[in-house]
Amino acid sequence: xxxxxxxxxxxxxxxxxxxxxxxxxxxxxxxxxxxxxxxxxxxxxxxxxxxxxxxxxxxxxxxxxxxxxxxxxxxxxxxxxxxxxxxxxxxxxxxxxxxxxxxxxxxxxxxxxxxxxxxxxxxxxxxxxxxxxxxxxxxxxxxxxxxxxxxxxxxxxxxxxxxxxxxxxxxxxxxxxxxxxxxxxxxxxxxxxxxxxxxxxxxxxxxxxxxxxxxxxxxxxxxxxxxxxxxxxxxxxxxxxxxxxxxxxxxxxxxxxxxxxxxxxxxxxxxxxxxxxxxxxxxxxxxxxxxxxxxxxxxxxxxxxxxxxxxxxxxxxxxxxxxxxxxxxxxxxxxxxxxxxxxxxxxxxxxxxxxxxxxxxxxxxxxxxxxxxxxxxxxxxxxxxxxxxxxxxxxxxxxxxxxxxxxxxxxxxxxxxxxxxxxxxxxxxxxxxxxxxxxxxxxxxxxxxxxxxxxxxxxxxxxxxxxx
Amino acid sequence: xxxxxxxxxxxxxxxxxxxxxxxxxxxxxxxxxxxxxxxxxxxxxxxxxxxxxxxxxxxxxxxxxxxxxxxxxxxxxxxxxxxxxxxxxxxxxxxxxxxxxxxxxxxxxxxxxxxxxxxxxxxxxxxxxxxxxxxxxxxxxxxxxxxxxxxxxxxxxxxxxxxxxxxxxxxxxxxxxxxxxxxxxxxxxxxxxxxxxxxxxxxxxxxxxxxxxxxxxxxxxxxxxxxxxxxxxxxxxxxxxxxxxxxxxxxxxxxxxxxxxxxxxxxxxxxxxxxxxxxxxxxxxxxxxxxxxxxxxxxxxxxxxxxxxxxxxxxxxxxxxxxxxxxxxxxxxxxxxxxx
Numbered sequence: 001x002x003x004x005x006x007x008x009x010x011x012x013x014x015x016x017x018x019x020x021x022x023x024x025x026x027x028x029x030x031x032x033x034x035x036x037x038x039x040x041x042x043x044x045x046x047x048x049x050x051x052x053x054x055x056x057x058x059x060x061x062x063x064x065x066x067x068x069x070x071x072x073x074x075x076x077x078x079x080x081x082x083x084x085x086x087x088x089x090x091x092x093x094x095x096x097x098x099x100x101x102x103x104x105x106x107x108x109x110x111x112x113x114x115x116x117x118x119x120x121x122x123x124x125x126x127x128x129x130x131x132x133x134x135x136x137x138x139x140x141x142x143x144x145x146x147x148x149x150x151x152x153x154x155x156x157x158x159x160x161x162x163x164x165x166x167x168x169x170x171x172x173x174x175x176x177x178x179x180x181x182x183x184x185x186x187x188x189x190x191x192x193x194x195x196x197x198x199x200x201x202x203x204x205x206x207x208x209x210x211x212x213x214x215x216x217x218x219x220x221x222x223x224x225x226x227x228x229x230x231x232x233x234x235x236x237x238x239x240x241x242x243x244x245x246x247x248x249x250x251x252x253x254x255x256x257x258x259x260x261x262x263x264x265x266x267x268x269x270x271x272x273x274x275x276x277x278x279x280x281x282x283x284x285x286x287x288x289x290x291x292x293x294x295x296x297x298x299x300x301x302x303x304x305x306x307x308x309x310x311x312x313x314x315x316x317x318x319x320x321x322x323x324x325x326x327x328x329x330x331x332x333x334x335x336x337x338x339x340x341x342x343x344x345x346x347x348x349x350x351x352x353x354x355x356x357x358x359x360x361x362x363x364x365x366x367x368x369x370x371x372x373x374x375x376x377x378x379x380x381x382x383x384x385x386x387x388x389x390x391x392x393x394x395x396x397x398x399x400x401x402x403x404x405x406x407x408x409x410x411x412x413x414x415x416x417x418x419x420x421x422x423x424x425x426x427x428x429x430x431x432x433x434x435x436x437x438x439x440x441x442x443x444x445x446x447x448x449x450x451x452x453x454x455x456x457x458x459x460x461x462x463x464x465x466x467x468x
Numbered sequence: 469x470x471x472x473x474x475x476x477x478x479x480x481x482x483x484x485x486x487x488x489x490x491x492x493x494x495x496x497x498x499x500x501x502x503x504x505x506x507x508x509x510x511x512x513x514x515x516x517x518x519x520x521x522x523x524x525x526x527x528x529x530x531x532x533x534x535x536x537x538x539x540x541x542x543x544x545x546x547x548x549x550x551x552x553x554x555x556x557x558x559x560x561x562x563x564x565x566x567x568x569x570x571x572x573x574x575x576x577x578x579x580x581x582x583x584x585x586x587x588x589x590x591x592x593x594x595x596x597x598x599x600x601x602x603x604x605x606x607x608x609x610x611x612x613x614x615x616x617x618x619x620x621x622x623x624x625x626x627x628x629x630x631x632x633x634x635x636x637x638x639x640x641x642x643x644x645x646x647x648x649x650x651x652x653x654x655x656x657x658x659x660x661x662x663x664x665x666x667x668x669x670x671x672x673x674x675x676x677x678x679x680x681x682x683x684x685x686x687x688x689x690x691x692x693x694x695x696x697x698x699x700x701x702x703x704x705x706x707x708x709x710x711x712x713x714x715x716x717x718x719x720x721x722x723x724x725x726x727x728x729x730x731x732x733x734x735x736x737x738x739x740x741x742x743x744x745x746x747x748x749x750x751x752x753x754x755x756x757x758x759x760x761x762x763x764x765x766x767x768x769x770x771x772x773x774x775x776x777x778x779x780x781x782x783x784x785x786x787x788x789x790x791x792x793x794x795x796x797x798x799x800x801x802x803x804x805x806x807x808x
Contacts (some may be wrong), residue, residue: 015473041536045543047574047605054604112795115757115788118719118753129791161722187600188570215506383470389477396484403491410495418499425492 007375013018014369015390019357023395024236029186029404032241036302036408039061039241042276043303043412046175046184052084058164058187059087060179062259063156066151066170069093075109075207076170079306085179089138091156092170096146105141109133111464116140122154122269142192149254150270157269160261167278169255173206178305182258185299195298196284197249199409202228202310209307214413219420220310224317225428227435228310233405233424240300241408249298250286250352254278255308259285274334275455276327283335286351290344302412305334318442325446326357326454391433399428415451421436513548514612521545525556539571546575553579561587561597569597576606585609589616593623593629606635607616614639621646626655629645633661638670644669651677656686663689667696675701682708687717694720698727698804714745721753728757736763740776743783755784760793768796 051057058290061414062080066073080090094102105111111131125147133139144155153167163187166179166296186193188437191393203209212218219229243249244358252259267288270277282298289296311317332355339356341348376382394467411418416424441449449456500793513521526597526622528623529535542556542613557579560572573591576584588609592602604615613635620632623644633650637641649668650662663681666674678700681693694712705727728735735757736784742754767777 011473038532041540045536045539045571047575048576050574050577050604050608055605056600056604057605112797112798113791115756115791117756128498129787129794139619184697188598215503317473385475386470386474391473393477393484396481396488400484400491403488403495406493407495407498411574412500414499414502418496418503421495421499425488425495428488463576 002030003375004379004381007372007379010372011376013370014365017365020295021362024354024358025401026239028242029042029238029408030400031241031245031405032238032299032305033408035241035245036412039167039302040412042184048180048184051184051187052180053086055086056158057086058190059089059162060085060158060164060166060183060259061160062088062168062179063153063160063163063171064090064092064168065095065152065156066092066097066099066101067146067149069101069170069245070097072102073101073105074175075421076168077105077139079110079158079173079176079207079210081139082176083174083179084176085183086120087162087372088179089140089161091159092139092141092150092291093156094141094143095148095152096144097171102141102143106131109134109139109141109354110252111139111141112192116363117160118158120158120159121265124151124155124158125452126438127155149272153270153277154272159252159262159265161320162262165253165264166256166258166307166402167263168257171199172255173308174256174306174307175246177302178256181303181305182256182301185301186258186260186365189297190260190355192295192297193299194260194263194296195244195249195252195282196301197240197252197299197325198301198303198305199232200253200255200306200308201232201304203307204310206307206309211461214415216417217415217420217422219416222312223427223430223434224312225310227431228317230402230405230424230428230431231439232434233409234402236300236413237408238401239304241302243351244298244300246346246350247297248286248354249300249399250282250347250351250355251279251298252282252298256305257281263288274330275323280326280331281332283331283352286347287338287344288442290347296433304409304411304413304415314438317438318445321439321442322449325359325363325443326450328355329447329450332356332360360447363371363440363447366440367444395429395432398432400455402431492724513544513550515541518545518550518552520700522550522552522556525552526559535565535567535638539568540591543571543575543578546578551581554581554583557584561591566597570601573597573602573605574678577609582607582611585611585613586616589613589620593620593625593628595625595627599627601634603631607638612639614642618643618646621650623797624654624657629653629658630655633658633665637665639669640668644671644674648673648677651681656684656689657750659684659686660692663692663696671699675704679705679708681711687715687720690715690717690720690722694723694727698730702731706731706735706738709735710742710750713742714750715746721749725753725757725760732761733763735761739763740779743779751783752785755780755788759784759788764788764792765795765799768792 012222032170038415064076064351077090077092092105111133113129114132116125116130125145127142127144131141131143140159144153152463158167182196182198202225204225209217214298218224256275263285269283271280274280285298333350338344338348338352340353406421409419456462507769521541521544525538525545529538542560543643545553546557549743557575560568563569573588576588587801589601590604591597591607592599617632617635620628623629629650633647647662647666650658655658659681666678677692678693678696681689682697684693690712694709697709697730709727728739739758742750745751764780767773791798
């Protein structure tokens with residue numbers, strides 16, 4: 001009887017937690033919809049032609065950190081060099097690759113080694129050589145000893161010449177107008193805008209997806225890719241637009257992150273003390289500005305700027321997501337002084353607590369729910385009908401939030417084919433039962449590794465491409 | 469408890485299912501309608517729609533949504549060159565909301581008639597809208613705004629003088645004497661703009677003024693002067709530019725290196741003289757420029773000049789030697805492949 005009471009209490013607590021997180025998610029959708037609508041109107045009235053040709057448009061240094069990326073690096077660099085932007089440079093940092101990454105880039109762009117005297121503003125591993133291309137004057141390749149992604153970005157920052165720097169992943173292929181779309185916000189208010197990010201979508205072969213024009217772009221086939229696509233949409237459209245609007249945009253993803261260089265110098269650049277660099281830097285910049293009481297903005301935009309390579313097997317997906325969980329745990333715990341602290345404004349009152357409750361603590365509730373399910377079966381109090389109804393309710397609540405994300409994204413970009421939108425909508429209710437268990441497992445693994453102090457990257461193998 | 473869970477779950481299920489289905493229908497129907505209307509915005513404005521847009525553009529608004537709808541309305545009218553555009557854009561330009569006035573500046577740039585250019589020049593003078601955005605439009609408008617910009621070089625506001633000097637860069641026949649005078653301006657930004665723009669002129673007075681600015685107390689003025697000196701004076705500027713290789717500021721040293729690279733082989737004698745300079749920055753910088761302009765590579769195959777090469781590598785360091793040797797190896801390999 002007591003055991004049954006405990007099980008019922010646990011179930012009630014878990015359901016309350018679920019209700020709370022879903023209500024918060026719903027509130028974020030409504031706030032995000034408002035932000036999305038304004039950004040669309042802003043986008044429509046922006047004079048991109050002038051921005052793309054004006055000598056007053058702020059130049060940008062794009063930094064790509066690459067470690068064993070021989071399969072994707074050339075396509076990524078070509079997409080970056082094709083940016084429709086008046087003045088920019090591309091700095092590729094080869095982070096001690098053990099495959100043919102450097103050779104591949106060297107051959108593709110006719111690189112020659114040169115010695116460059118650079119500033120050592122940010123600490124990094126030894127730079128072995130700097131390569132430049134006579135054919136592509138705005139491409140610089142830095143070859144350095146392995147030190148991780150943050151270390152590579154710091155090495156790139158030492159070479160960067162411009163006021164804004166854009167860190168990108170080596171496995172992401174970008175839209176020609178990505179920089180232009182993102183930098184429109186910085187051009188409008190360079191004094192306040194210190195950080196910008198925008199939406200990225202996952203696919204098996206990014207270059208194939210990006211080759212299709214807007215309106216005819218496909219969504220990658222295969223349930224694993226569709227579910228990842230939906231996951232990204234929920235994160236970027238349902239959450240980050242609302243966070244951005246209310247000043248607590250706490251995750252500027254490594255795939256596309258623009259920062260004002262002087263701000264990076266103030267906070268000491270990317271930290272190598274964490275598993276990943278992106279979310280931690282965002283937390284640190286917020287903390288730095290809020291502590292000093294300075295006015296600033298970190299914006300997340302709804303425009304889809306690129307396609308990143310997504311894991312094509314469950315094992316690879318778990319490896320990626322457990323790392324994400326670990327870095328969230330590391331960052332949120334490290335910046336614990338911001339939790340529920342009104343001194344840090346919306347970041348302290350909403351942003352950091354949201355991360356704590358929805359990301360760090362959620363594996364605990366998920367584990368409790370699973371334990372309660374097993375215990376109720378063992379105690380003979382399991383009610384299959386009630387269980388199925390609650391499961392279906394959870395699945396459709398999640399599907400409704402996902403459908404909202406699909407709608408907002410389509411209103412914004414009109415990027416995907418109609419039949420793909422229908423496919424995304426039909427997959428949405430199955431996300432809870434087919435995709436979430438994988439993410440649950442990855443989160444458990446990530447949390448466990450965080451508790452053990454494990455900081456390995458566990459990079460997944462790149463997808464096989466038909467053309468290579 | 470189980471009954472409560474069951475009924476609550478069933479209610480949530482019903483609501484969520486309806487929400488999912490409705491949102492799905494909206495996605496599909498909305499997209500179908502969009503696809504059907506694709507390209508409609510480039511069609512000429514109908515009179516009814518124009519009336520609606522004019523009313524929306526003139527209506528005072530208090531909400532963010534209303535503000536953006538107003539911006540969209542007058543932008544559309546301007547793009548269509550509608551007769552009501554001047555009136556609505558003029559009113560928007562004087563709006564207190566910076567988003568509205570900035571959008572009006574964009575619209576003026578798109579209209580580009582004489583009256584629009586005049587309004588843009590006025591906006592540059594008044595500074596109610598960020599001047600960088602007005603300048604972006606003035607760069608592209610036709611008729612050219614140059615004659616209206618020359619008087620602004622004598623404006624009392626240094627920000628106006630700065631932008632006028634910057635925008636005059638593409639007009640080498642205008643304002644040279646005033647720009648030379650501006651190299652003595654009290655405001656460092658104005659001096660920097662004058663230095664940059666004089667780099668596109670060719671007179672003796674411009675050259676003298678730029679050389680004088682290489683010793684300006686403000687580091688960013690020296691940056692602009694270095695770039696202009698390299699562009700305008702070429703070989704005649706090398707002795708002044710190599711001095712900047714030991715400047716205290718990294719940006720000045722970088723600008724000097726860029727200018728010397730641009731000058732090319734004519735800069736070699738002055739750079740070789742710097743290889744024994746007591747300042748490490750000067751030695752490094754000179755060696756780096758000699759490497760970048762191909763001088764090091766030209767010496768690599770010539771044994772009689774190996775002493776000179778050693779001096780460069782001494783100044784540039786071991787990494788420079790390794791890089792040069794690798795380039796030479798690659799060049800040899802390429803020749804072999806081509807010969808084969």
